[in-house]
Amino acid sequence: MKNILKFVLVTVASIVAINPANAQWTGPKSKPTKEVEVKYGPLTPPHRTDADMEAFRSYGLGQFIHWGIYSIAGNEWNGISARGGAAASEWIRSWSGPTAPKDWTKTYDNLYKQFNPKNFDAKRWAKQAKDMGAKYVIFTTKHHDGFALWPTKYSDYNVSASPYKKDIVKQIVDAYTAEGIDVYLYFSILEWNNPNYMGKAPKTDEEKEKFSKFLTYTRNQLLEQLDNYPKIKGFWFDGTWDASWKSAYEFTYNLEKELREKHPGLIIGSRFRNDEHGSRHFDSNGNILGDYEQGWERKLPAEFEWLNGNDWDAVMTIPPNGWGYMKDWSGIYTKTTDDLLDMLMRSVSMNGNFVLNFGPDGNGNMHPEEDKIAKEIGEWIKINAEAVYGVRHAALTPSKLGYFTQKDDNLYLTVFNQPINGIVRIAVPKNAKLVPGTAALLVNSKNLGLKQADIGLDLDKNTYYDVVLPKDFRPNKAFVIKMKLVVPKAKAAKLMDAKM
Ligand code: H79
Numbered sequence: 001m002k003n004i005l006k007f008v009l010v011t012v013a014s015i016v017a018i019n020p021a022n023a024q025w026t027g028p029k030s031k032p033t034k035e036v037e038v039k040y041g042p043l044t045p046p047h048r049t050d051a052d053m054e055a056f057r058s059y060g061l062g063q064f065i066h067w068g069i070y071s072i073a074g075n076e077w078n079g080i081s082a083r084g085g086a087a088a089s090e091w092i093r094s095w096s097g098p099t100a101p102k103d104w105t106k107t108y109d110n111l112y113k114q115f116n117p118k119n120f121d122a123k124r125w126a127k128q129a130k131d132m133g134a135k136y137v138i139f140t141t142k143h144h145d146g147f148a149l150w151p152t153k154y155s156d157y158n159v160s161a162s163p164y165k166k167d168i169v170k171q172i173v174d175a176y177t178a179e180g181i182d183v184y185l186y187f188s189i190l191e192w193n194n195p196n197y198m199g200k201a202p203k204t205d206e207e208k209e210k211f212s213k214f215l216t217y218t219r220n221q222l223l224e225q226l227d228n229y230p231k232i233k234g235f236w237f238d239g240t241w242d243a244s245w246k247s248a249y250e251f252t253y254n255l256e257k258e259l260r261e262k263h264p265g266l267i268i269g270s271r272f273r274n275d276e277h278g279s280r281h282f283d284s285n286g287n288i289l290g291d292y293e294q295g296w297e298r299k300l301p302a303e304f305e306w307l308n309g310n311d312w313d314a315v316m317t318i319p320p321n322g323w324g325y326m327k328d329w330s331g332i333y334t335k336t337t338d339d340l341l342d343m344l345m346r347s348v349s350m351n352g353n354f355v356l357n358f359g360p361d362g363n364g365n366m367h368p369e370e371d372k373i374a375k376e377i378g379e380w381i382k383i384n385a386e387a388v389y390g391v392r393h394a395a396l397t398p399s400k401l402g403y404f405t406q407k408d409d410n411l412y413l414t415v416f417n418q419p420i421n422g423i424v425r426i427a428v429p430k431n432a433k434l435v436p437g438t439a440a441l442l443v444n445s446k447n448l449g450l451k452q453a454d455i456g457l458d459l460d461k462n463t464y465y466d467v468v469l470p471k472d473f474r475p476n477k478a479f480v481i482k483m484k485l486v487v488p489k490a491k492a493a494k495l496m497d498a499k500m
Contacts, residue, residue, distance in 0.1 A: 048291055061353070063129045071362045122168075137183055189237060189245055190239030197211075234268060237294075249276050252272065269290045269294030314354055318334050318340070402417065412480050423466050425466050435488045
């Protein structure tokens with residue numbers, strides 16, 4: 001009896017764990033079985049095909065920048081680390097517990113008086129992003145602390161009150177646009193510091209009035225950004241999970257509509273708003289709310305099927321979880337260039353963009369380690385760009401050696417795991433209309449041997465193509481094999497299967 005009960009409990013627990021309604025940000029999703037009426041659902045079709053969305057679809061690599069007054073601290077204060085006391089470096093305002101400095105919140109809220117990044121040069125950042133191969137940038141115009149990096153008319157807590165004074169957002173938009181990099185503005189809805197903001201849904205008349213002021217303020221700031229920076233391509237919203245914002249579904253529906261009308265082509269992800277039933281990212285019928293799925297934060301999808309054909313981006317930190325500047329990288333695992341290239345290729349092989357975060361310091365300098373990683377990524381992409389940009393998921397059996405991408409009749413396999421026998425074996429479904437015909441290395445355009453292999457697996461659904469690597473080929477980075485897809489030659493001679 002006890003065992004049965006245990007079985008039932010474990011089964012129920014595992015169902016709850018994979019139930020899409022409980023998977024807040026990531027994981028597999030399936031369409032709800034029952035249709036419900038949704039008035040405040042999607043405002044755009046699920047798979048926009050206009051030029052702006054096609055551009056989004058072909059970015060491949062993006063750069064995220066977290067910069068604000070938290071960057072002055074660098075996850076420490078007076079030599080004392082905030083590790084363990086604050087959730088992340090850009091969250092340092094919420095530092096609490098035994099290590100927190102006295103009157104810390106007050107100190108933090110006055111940091112803007114020291115914000116004077118003498119080395120800030122948007123052109124240098126944009127050049128670095130260009131050399132890395134980023135096709136879009138997402139820049140924090142205002143994080144959860146509410147400090148605006150543009151001279152907003154709607155709050156005094158902005159860059160013009162700092163000794164630096166100048167509009168940072170404008171410099172970013174101009175410099176990146178000049179390099180041909182599309183600009184998206186990161187905007188935190190929630191504000192820790194705003195007397196009109198609250199986490200819970202407003203109930204009393206007084207609360208309702210306050211929150212309605214907050215909503216007006218948010219609308220004003222967003223319209224202001226579109227007026228000030230008409231070259232931007234989209235917004236990347238954050239901090240939209242509180243019950244207060246969720247209760248404002250009618251307002252946010254109308255606001256999204258207004259933003260889109262004001263700025264045709266604007267791209268907004270699924271994190272902005274929810275339907276009237278509180279369903280975020282996807283409405284209660286499983287339809288995406290926005291132009292792409294925006295839930296992949298520091299996590300990549302494990303399975304292509306989880307994505308249900310939606311566009312998406314994944315945003316990623318180099319340290320485990322620190323978006324703002326972290327002076328001290330010792331004693332934590334920081335992702336290597338190889339890790340990040342692997343994540344980039346996994347993302348593009350599943351039709352997503354990979355957005356790598358940078359947290360410059362309070363003077364406007366990139367972390368030296370980030371500089372180095374950006375250079376290494378750029379060097380690798382220069383050689384392998386064909387496999388990265390404008391490619392799609394290839395409908396092949398996934399390879400254990402790396403990731404497939406495809407553009408027209410070009411098939412790419414980015415190999416991260418070098419096979420011990422020098423043979424890259426590719427499994428192609430037996431019913432495939434196109435199969436590899438020729439193969440070459442992108443690094444040197446050298447043609448490689450390619451032959452069909454018969455490996456004798458029972459009830460096998462695949463045919464195998466072996467690409468033979470040169471004997472002396474010992475790369476120290478991932479490499480790309482480019483294959484031309486061709487119509488398969490006539491079926492191989494029928495072999496007699498043993499009947500036993
Ligand atoms: O800017 C970086 C982070 O500071 C910010 N997003 C990235 C891009 C961020 N803020 N909070 N978080 C990330 C994590 C918040 C997670 C939670 Fe929740 C919010 C846990 C509970 C509320 C969202 C809603 C996830 C689960 C429920």
